[in-house]
Amino acid sequence: EDQVTQSPEALRLQEGESSSLNCSYTVSGLRGLFWYRQDPGKGPEFLFTLYSAGEEKEKERLKATLTKKESFLHITAPKPEDSATYLCAVINAGNNRKLIWGLGTSLAVNP
């Protein structure tokens, strides 16, 4: 069964304290892995797509990496405005119309 597991469920960091969020997946033929950011009261906002193992994408303080069984979202020197819930999702080669979602990691960055 296709599945996405995110850890930790919640993470509290001090401003400037770098860390990583994990997304482990089991899927029958990965077509793509996605990272989203969700602020309270808003819809998820697309961040990155990774298509194959070894791929990396960067945006400001965020860097996403992908292996054959997991993805990491590295946050370098975070700021309070990076506080949000980060969601991971995958799409498999057999059904490219439905995403499989993780439950998310709630990140709080204290000033």
Added chain:
Amino acid sequence: NAGVTQTPKFQVLKTGQSMTLQCAQDMNHNSMYWYRQDPGMGLRLIYYSASEGTTDKGEVPNGYNVSRLNKREFSLRLESAAPSQTSVYFCASISEETYEQYFGPGTRLTVT
């Protein structure tokens, strides 16, 4: 270019009342989705539409109906609302080239 829009933003219903949530996208995407999001449960797919004129059930379709009115619009109807349908509802569409999904701002529904 508004992306994905949803109405209303907030709604309170009494048990047994009906309502329709509206969604529209201007990105010319073929596929559209309705999700609900509850604390601790994540995003759960209610229905999706791969193209105009087609709809398919997701994980939690019971108590809901959908209509794909045209390529732009995809509505979700609650015929007889129940307290268990209290949730935040998101509409989304997907790019067929990149598989990236784009979400609306959500509808916060409370059923008393």
